[in-house]
Amino acid sequence: MIAAVSGGGDSLALLLLLRDYLKRAQSGPSLLAVTVDHGLRAEAAEEARSVGRLCAAHGIAHRVLRWEGPKPATGLSAAAREARLQLLAGAAGAADSDLVLTGHTADDQAETLAMRLKRGGGRGIAGIPPATLYDGRVWFVRPLLKVRRSALRGFLEARGIGWVDDPSNRDRRFERARVRQALGEEDIDRLTGQAREAALAREDAGKRAATLIAGAARLGAPGLLYLPHSALQEAERGAAIYTLRILLAVAGGTPHLPDEARTAAILARAGDEGFRATLSRAVIAVRRGRLYIYRERRNLPRLALADGMIWDGRYRVMVRGERKDLALAPFGAENAREAEVADVDAPAGLVRSALAAEPALWRDGRCLGRASEGAVVSLRPVAGPWARLLPSFDLVPARAVAGVIGGATIPPLPWRGHKEENR
Incomplete structure (x- = not known):
């Protein structure tokens, strides 16, 4: 499996939690840490090397991938996100894996929902899905989506491990940074609960539509x-x-x-x-x-x-x-x-x-x-x-549609039983 590790506290905590889990299990897939350098900050190369040193100290394989080529003048964040997905999916394919894990937290969920509510909501108020299938072949999984960012920082501090804070997270020119600074503890609890309720409603609506599609379309x-x-x-x-x-x-x-x-x-x-x-x-x-x-x-x-x-x-x-x-x-x-x-x-x-x-x-x-x-x-x-992106919320209707149009079989969710030969 691939762990996406930027050097920030969330992804470093994810990496070490995965390493501890696999060590206790004594079997299962191998772990590869991948750091994507977008080439947008001079410090990013050294941050990637720092991740490499930590990985070496803990016996974890590590790769650095760089987003090459010209960068767009507008829509940079979206382009960087797509480049990161492509690079991580490519790393998974090269490692004969279909699983990439990322360190998104409950705080990320609350921030995402706050931004989407400002734009009117809709299906997007279900927030960040626990898993997303990319390009029909690689699952991006977020196992820490219910965990608070502060808990992960505490986990690292207890081990004496530092992390990098991306300056863009404090730059008020970016919407997420402004939202992050505005949210209090009660806001985060409220928003994550709202996202869970919306996700359940979206899944239920999808199941009802899937029944109609499979039966009549x-x-x-x-x-x-x-x-x-x-x-x-x-x-x-x-x-x-x-x-x-x-x-x-x-x-x-x-x-x-x-x-x-x-x-x-x-x-x-x-x-x-x-x-x-x-x-x-x-x-x-x-x-x-x-x-x-x-x-x-x-x-x-x-x-x-x-x-x-x-x-x-x-x-x-x-x-x-x-x-x-x-x-x-x-x-x-x-x-x-x-x-x-x-x-x-x-x-x-x-x-x-x-x-x-x-x-x-x-x-x-x-x-x-x-x-x-x-x-x-x-x-x-x-x-x-x-x-391109299939959120786990929509897996049931997507499968119903694939059955009607003759699309490719959608792989199973990466929970228990996924890839039995790798357990």
Whole structure:
């Protein structure tokens, strides 16, 4: 397993707690500490070396990974976070592991929720999840999420171990630093409790939506989802709206679910024959008691083939060999009109509309055919909201959607029983 260790008190405490646990267990996975140097502070290199010295003193393997290349002028925090995830996931893969542990605490949870509440809440008030699946392959786990930061500092002090305080944690130019300085003890207790309640509510809503998705939603043709209007009518209203939000985001390939109020307005018209609307890059069309959902044809990408990339938020691409001469672009309306759509349980016009937005291989402006399982490239459907990051809150509906669209099997949560051969 990988422990992400910056040199701060939280991550150092995590590292030593893991080392103690594995030493007592006398069996289990090996432990590798990984420090990411973002190259943003001159002191970071020495801090990484300091972590290395501590690891050496405790018999723990250690690697330093550096975020190379130019840094963006805007959105630096988000870019650094994505770079850190990529580097840590890559380290896990190189170590033949699917598990990265981080030192997030109850204090981090409270700060995160305080910031999200300022922005209006929504599904995000569930806070930081105990685990997140990254890129469909590596679990990022937060075992200290219920532990206070002060308790971890006390643990280190008892061992005579110092830690590094990142100056950005005190810099009031950053929102988290301002929130951290404003929260009192009662605030932290209140906010962490609120996050737990919201997480349970989000999981419950996901389970109800998953039941509806697995029981009623179907893939009528490539890129064309449908479900009977009667299934939505008979379901509890909240579950029906949540289900429709999920299916719209999946069909549209968007990373976020559409607005709840706009989705509710569409649901109110879902029984009207011939009704048609667009939301979250998806078209909704009502025909003969069914609600069909597919990707609209605007703003579809044309991308050079690259192994592992996600096309349009809907397909993960696997490329065999270097094929710089090929691009992945939409099949197109003209090609879709000529496609054979017989023996499909859906209106031919809708099938062709969905096909037009499906990926195809192109070379020098000429379509070579729809991209599917083949010698050059293979595609696997993904659910846009969870294509990169799948919070454990949403595991049940994500699995239901994967079953409908033919997505990859989602690995089990990294709790007891995970990877039995490593226990």
